[in-house]
Structures are given as C-alpha cells and as structure tokens.
Amino acid sequence: MSKQFLTLHTVDKAHPTDIFALAATPTTLLSASGSSTIRIFDTTAPDFPLTQSIEGAHKLGVHHLVTSKDGKVAASAGFEGTVKVWREDEAGVWGEVGLIKDSNKAGEIWAIALSADGSYLASTTYDGRINVWDLGQASMPKIREYETKGSFGMCIDLSADGHFTASGHENGSVYVFNNDTGRMLHSLAGLTKPIRTLSFSPASKLLAAAGDTRIIALYDVSSGEQVANLSGHAGWVLNLDWSATGEWLLSGSHDSKAKVWSLESRTCVATHSHGDQPLWAVKWLPKTGRSELFALAGGDGSVAFYREAAGG
Amino acid sequence: MLIQLSNRDWVIKKIELIFESIVDALLEKKDKLYISLKTRSGSKGRRIDPANGIVTSEDGLQTRIITFPGSTAQEAWRFTVLVRILELVHDALTSDAVITKRDIYYRSPDLFVKQAVVDRYVDDIACTFSVTRNLLNVSAAAKGLIVGNFNIQRSDGTIINGVTNREGTLILNLNEDDVLEVSAIHWIVVVEKEATFRSLVHSDLWVNISSQGIILTAKGYPDLATRAFLRVLTTVAPRIPLYAMMDFDPDGLAILSTYKYGSYSLAHENSHASSSSTSRPLNLPQIHWIGVKSCHLTSSPVLASDRREKAVGQTEGLLRLTTRDRRKARKMLEWDVLAEDGPEAEWRAEMQRMLLLNVKAEMQIFEEQPGGSGQWLKGELGLS
Numbered sequence: 001m002s003k004q005f006l007t008l009h010t011v012d013k014a015h016p017t018d019i020f021a022l023a024a025t026p027t028t029l030l031s032a033s034g035s036s037t038i039r040i041f042d043t044t045a046p047d048f049p050l051t052q053s054i055e056g057a058h059k060l061g062v063h064h065l066v067t068s069k070d071g072k073v074a075a076s077a078g079f080e081g082t083v084k085v086w087r088e089d090e091a092g093v094w095g096e097v098g099l100i101k102d103s104n105k106a107g108e109i110w111a112i113a114l115s116a117d118g119s120y121l122a123s124t125t126y127d128g129r130i131n132v133w134d135l136g137q138a139s140m141p142k143i144r145e146y147e148t149k150g151s152f153g154m155c156i157d158l159s160a161d162g163h164f165t166a167s168g169h170e171n172g173s174v175y176v177f178n179n180d181t182g183r184m185l186h187s188l189a190g191l192t193k194p195i196r197t198l199s200f201s202p203a204s205k206l207l208a209a210a211g212d213t214r215i216i217a218l219y220d221v222s223s224g225e226q227v228a229n230l231s232g233h234a235g236w237v238l239n240l241d242w243s244a245t246g247e248w249l250l251s252g253s254h255d256s257k258a259k260v261w262s263l264e265s266r267t268c269v270a271t272h273s274h275g276d277q278p279l280w281a282v283k284w285l286p287k288t289g290r291s292e293l294f295a296l297a298g299g300d301g302s303v304a305f306y307r308e309a310a311g312g
Numbered sequence: 313m314l315i316q317l318s319n320r321d322w323v324i325k326k327i328e329l330i331f332e333s334i335v336d337a338l339l340e341k342k343d344k345l346y347i348s349l350k351t352r353s354g355s356k357g358r359r360i361d362p363a364n365g366i367v368t369s370e371d372g373l374q375t376r377i378i379t380f381p382g383s384t385a386q387e388a389w390r391f392t393v394l395v396r397i398l399e400l401v402h403d404a405l406t407s408d409a410v411i412t413k414r415d416i417y418y419r420s421p422d423l424f425v426k427q428a429v430v431d432r433y434v435d436d437i438a439c440t441f442s443v444t445r446n447l448l449n450v451s452a453a454a455k456g457l458i459v460g461n462f463n464i465q466r467s468d469g470t471i472i473n474g475v476t477n478r479e480g481t482l483i484l485n486l487n488e489d490d491v492l493e494v495s496a497i498h499w500i501v502v503v504e505k506e507a508t509f510r511s512l513v514h515s516d517l518w519v520n521i522s523s524q525g526i527i528l529t530a531k532g533y534p535d536l537a538t539r540a541f542l543r544v545l546t547t548v549a550p551r552i553p554l555y556a557m558m559d560f561d562p563d564g565l566a567i568l569s570t571y572k573y574g575s576y577s578l579a580h581e582n583s584h585a586s587s588s589s590t591s592r593p594l595n596l597p598q599i600h601w602i603g604v605k606s607c608h609l610t611s612s613p614v615l616a617s618d619r620r621e622k623a624v625g626q627t628e629g630l631l632r633l634t635t636r637d638r639r640k641a642r643k644m645l646e647w648d649v650l651a652e653d654g655p656e657a658e659w660r661a662e663m664q665r666m667l668l669l670n671v672k673a674e675m676q677i678f679e680e681q682p683g684g685s686g687q688w689l690k691g692e693l694g695l696s
Contacts, residue, residue: 016657017657017660017661017664018661018664018665020664020668034660034661034664035652036652059652060642060645060646061645061652061660061664063664063667063668079642079645079664079667080642080645080646081642108638108642126635126638127635152632152670154670170632170670194632194670235610236610236669254610254669255610278606278665280668299665
C-alpha cells in the first residue's frame with residue numbers, strides 16, 4: 001500500500017542556516033535554526049505567511065524547540081545551554097515568560113519536551129541526567145531529577161497523558177520513567193547505537209525510538225516490549241513525529257529523506273527527498289481539515305509543506 | 313633596513329631602561345625593585361581587524377608589577393626569570409642573532425623549570441614593548457614541515473630545494489635577503505596533522521603532483537614561524553589558492569581560525585605588525601577550508617558503496633565529542649569570528665552541526681576511501 005503526499009508550498013530561506021527544529025500549534029508552525037531568531041508561520045493561510053520573528057531568542061543559535069499539545073506554551077533550547085519559555089498573548093504574539101538555567105555547571109541542557117498542558121518541561125543533559133521543571137511556578141524550579149548511566153541524553157519526550165517520560169541516549173539506551181512514582185519503569189533493550197529521537201504515540205500506548213541503527217523501534221509502553229521494527233532508512237534517523245490520530249509516523253533522516261509509516265500495516269507508505277542536506281525536523285500539523293499536513297525542514301533552511309492526496 | 317635597525321635599537325633601549333631603573337633603585341637603596349609587565353588574559357579585549365585579523369585592544373591587557381624581593385618566593389622567582397630572559401634577549405639583539413625559545417630555556421633550565429614559562433614571558437615582553445616577537449630576535453623552535461616545488465636561496469649562498477627532500481623540510485625563518493622561488497606551483501595545501509602530511513607525501517599520487525604544489529603542516533596549532541612563512545609564501549605567490557585540511561572537531565576549526573585570523577593569545581603580534589614596515593601581520597584571509605566538513609561524514613564513497621555493512625558510527629576516524637570538545641565548541645560559538653553576523657557563517661553552521669550530531673571526524677576518514685586522502689585531495693583540488 002502506498003500513499004500520496006503532495007508538495008503544497010515551500011518557504012525558501014525561512015532561515016539563513018540549518019533549521020534544527022519545528023513545533024506546531026493549531027494555527028501556526030514555529031521554526032528554530034542556527035540563527036538566533038525563532039520564526040512563526042500562519043498555517044491557516046494557503047501561503048503560510050510569516051507572522052512573527054523573535055529576534056535574538058538565543059544568540060548562539062537554537063537547537064531544540066517544542067510546543068505543548070494545546071499550543072499555548074513553547075520552549076526553546078539554545079547552544080549557550082539555557083531554555084526559554086514562551087507564551088502566546090491574546091493578540092497572538094509570542095513573548096518570553098521564563099528562563100531555565102541548569103545550576104549544575106557540568107551539564108548543559110540539551111533536548112527538551114513539554115507536557116500536553118505546558119505546565120512541565122523535561123530536559124536532558126550531556127552527562128545523562130533527566131530533569132523536570134515546574135513551569136506553573138513563577139521561578140520555574142526543578143522538581144525532579146532522574147539519574148541514568150551518564151550517557152548523553154540526545155532526546156526526550158513526555159507522554160500526552162502525563163504519566164511517562166522517555167529519554168534516548170547516545171549509548172543506545174532508552175529509559176521510560178513513571179512520573180507518578182518518580183521511578184524508572186523500563187530500560188528498553190534492542191538498540192545499541194545513538195538514539196537521536198523518540199516519541200510517544202498520541203494515546204501514550206506506544207513509544208517510537210530511532211537513531212544511528214536507522215531502524216525505528218516501536219515499544220509497548222506498559223510492558224516495555226519491542227513490538228515492531230520499521231526499517232528502510234539508509235541514513236541516521238534524526239527526527240520522528242506521530243500524526244494526531246496515531247495512524248501515521250513521520251521520520252526524517254540525515255540523508256535528507258523523509259518517510260511516512262502506516263501503523264496499521266507497519267510499512268513505509270511514502271518517501272520524500274528534501275534537498276541534499278540533513279533533515280533535522282519533521283512535523284505533522286494538527287489535523288484541522290480532511291487531509292493530513294506535514295512540514296519538513298533541515299540543512300537547506302527551507303520549510304516544505306506536504307498535503308495528503310485526496311482519496312490516496 | 314634602516315627602520316629595522318632603529319626598531320632593534322629601540323627595543324634594546326627599552327630593555328636597558330628597565331635595567332637602569334633597577335640599578336637606580338639599588339643605588340638609592342630602595343627596599344623594592346620592580347618591573348611592570350603587560351600580560352594577556354583569557355580572550356577578552358580582542359577584536360577582529362578587517363586587515364590584520366585578531367588584534368588586542370588596550371583594555372585586554374593587564375599591567376602587572378613584578379617586585380623583588382616581593383611578598384612570596386614565587387614572586388622573587390618571577391622577577392629573576394624576567395631579568396634572565398631580558399638579559400638573553402638583550403644579548404641576542406646586540407649581537408644581531410636570532411635565538412629560539414628553546415635556546416633560552418636551555419640556557420637556564422633549572423631556573424625556568426619548564427619551556428612554557430619561557431614561552432609565556434617572552435610573549436609578555438613582546439606585548440609590553442608593543443612589538444612582535446621577531447623584533448626581540450626570538451623565534452619559536454622550528455616546528456612546521458614543508459614539501460613541494462619551492463626553492464629558497466639563502467643569503468649565505470645555500471639553496472634549499474623542496475622537491476628533493478620528500479620527508480619535508482623544517483620551516484625556517486626567512487630573512488630579508490633570502491629568496492623564495494615558487495613560480496611553478498598551482499596550489500598550497502595546509503594540513504593540520506603530521507600524520508596526514510606523511511600519508512600524503514608517501515602516497516603514489518604525490519609523485520605525480522609534487523611539482524605542482526606545496527604541502528605544509530605546523531603539526532597542530534601553527535607557530536609564528538609557520539604563519540610568517542605562509543605570509544611570505546602568499547606574498548610571493550598571491551594568486552595561488554591556499555587550501556586547509558583540518559579535522560572536523562573544535563580544535564580543527566580553532567586551528568583554521570588561527571591560520572586565517574591569528575591567535576587569540578598572541579593577538580599583539582597582529583596589532584603591532586602594521587606599525588612596523590618590516591614585519592607583516594600574520595593573518596591569511598585567503599585561506600580556503602576544504603575539509604573535513606559535516607557533509608564528508610556520510611557522502612564519502614566508502615559509505616555510499618558499503619552502506620549496508622558499515623554503519624557510519626563504525627567508520628574509522630569518526631568519534632563522539634568529549635565533554636571538553638562540547639565545552640570548547642560552545643565557547644568558540646561566542647567568538648566574534650563565529651558570531652551570527654560575523655565573517656564565518658559556514659564555520660558557525662559546521663560547529664552547530666557537530667554539536668547536534670555529537671560527532672567529530674579526523675582526516676583519517678579519507679584514508680578509508682579508495683586511493684586514501686591523496687585521491688580525495690586530488691578531487692577537491694580539481695586535479696586530473
């Protein structure tokens with residue numbers, strides 16, 4: 001079975017350099033790059049116009065950018081090692097509401113994730129610590145610290161139901177923590193090379209993880225068992241994202257290929273090339289109309305929007 | 313020539329003034345002797361000058377008063393070290409001989425304890441006098457290696473030929489009267505490491521192309537002698553492209569930056585060069601970086617042809633960044649050279665990609681390919 005996705009629109013030179021992250025709200029797409037600026041595009045208009053540029057968000061560049069599921073809160077992580085928290089006001093303008101700095105000098109904050117309601121932020125460090133921060137309090141304090149074996153935490157995700165935190169590490173480890181008990185639930189086996197991306201399914205039942213093995217592993221969150229291997233990428237897998245319904249999984253690779261996987265058939269149903277540069281970021285837009293939309297971005301600085309073909 | 317003499321006399325005069333003030337203090341039976349020294353600290357107070365590369369601004373220098381006997385034994389030792397180095401530099405200047413930093417160290421190894429002490433104080437003295445180290449008649453010990461189609465005719469009549477010595481010739485300080493002849497070359501390649509230098513000159517390819525170019529290495533961070541030699545070389549052959557082959561890691565980029573803009577710790581060498589007609593600034597604005605870059609990590613033929621069996625992570629020469637690498641990379645992103653609106657957007661992007669991937673690569677990754685690094689270089693240089 002194959003599925004058709006058509007190029008809808010491309011924003012050329014959305015950023016002057018590599019786009020490292022994309023994040024979505026119900027009406028916008030946020031993008032972050034090696035430049036200091038975060039850009040926001042209106043996804044309700046056919047030509048995806050730029051609506052806001054947050055200049056100087058992180059002087060040394062931005063490597064991670066996430067939004068809460070409700071689209072009210074965004075967080076960005078910069079190369080200088082801090083996280084900024086952003087909120088949209090009533091007029092639709094994003095502004096900074098907080099700064100998170102890891103007091104421990106040895107670590108730098110690397111990957112970040114927001115809870116569905118934007119009240120918690122989870123982060124990784126180079127030396128393998130997982131921290132959770134309470135954004136509900138004005139000082140945004142660290143409220144939990146999970147210890148791992150000290151391998152670089154390259155990626156992190158919080159489940160939509162709020163129960164789980166998962167982290168992927170350079171040595172191939174994947175850990176799932178139970179947020180209610182503060183304990184490690186699973187140390188998942190199966191991958192031995194750097195895990196560069198992981199993502200909980202919208203229903204919080206499955207966890208997808210991938211990286212340098214170029215295989216996407218699917219785990220059952222409650223049992224910790226590996227339930228599928230999706231293979232087909234020829235390059236390192238850099239980013240994963242589930243569609244809102246959980247039907248499709250989107251993956252982006254270092255060799256500039258994006259793939260759409262069907263969860264039902266567990267096969268790749270579409271492959272797209274995006275230039276000849278690493279594809280750092282892949283993102284489904286929240287489903288508003290009949291067809292699914294996704295965005296791809298990476299080393300060439302452009303953002304390409306794709307639409308599911310009718311009847312495909 | 314006149315200017316050089318007067319410069320030399322001026323430095324001699326400066327040193328003698330210091331000694332005179334010490335003698336005066338002794339005669340006046342003062343209880344303390346002192347020398348004031350301008351020292352360089354961290355990377356503060358440097359700026360990029362479009363013409364000269366990285367230069368010092370006055371606020372980047374700290375003035376330290378070194379006293380004798382001083383409050384601690386350490387301070388008395390510092391004073392002694394400084395007097396001894398000034399004495400040796402004075403000797404070198406008055407006899408018009410060039411001494412190396414290594415020579416200075418071996419004159420009083422018990423006093424200096426280690427080479428780094430000499431290196432630091434010599435540079436501080438140059439900085440205090442606002443002159444380049446060459447004007448103190450002090451050179452670094454020869455470190456760089458050069459091979460290829462060049463001839464140097466020295467003022468004493470000796471001729472050094474680059475082609476005949478396939479192992480490489482030590483890079484030397486060229487005097488005004490030495491003649492460097494490179495009319496047959498089409499390219500100059502600077503490589504970061506001696507290992508790469510060796511593997512290139514021992515490749516079969518080198519036999520065919522050695523008459524067309526020059527390969528040079530400073531074995532890591534370039535010393536002043538190597539940078540000065542390259543400046544002369546690029547002045548003699550201004551239209552000849554100058555390529556750089558560095559490791560894909562923070563040090564590789566820092567070394568590239570040192571070749572192109574100069575050193576953050578020796579910025580005074582660039583600052584003072586323009587005030588004297590006999591010495592040139594040592595920056596190399598035309599240097600062109602050809603690798604290793606992030607695009608070489610996966611596009612190398614060995615990976616394309618052998619993708620199934622050989623994952624990138626297992627490739628020889630591909631390593632993960634250490635904590636030190638990441639810290640260094642983050643610090644370097646703060647350099648003016650790598651600033652968002654700075655002159656080196658590509659370096660900034662490559663450094664960011666390196667941090668994202670958490671991978672570094674040594675030049676050895678090209679050795680894995682058919683034909684090795686020689687074949688790769690041939691492709692990059694567009695040689696048939």
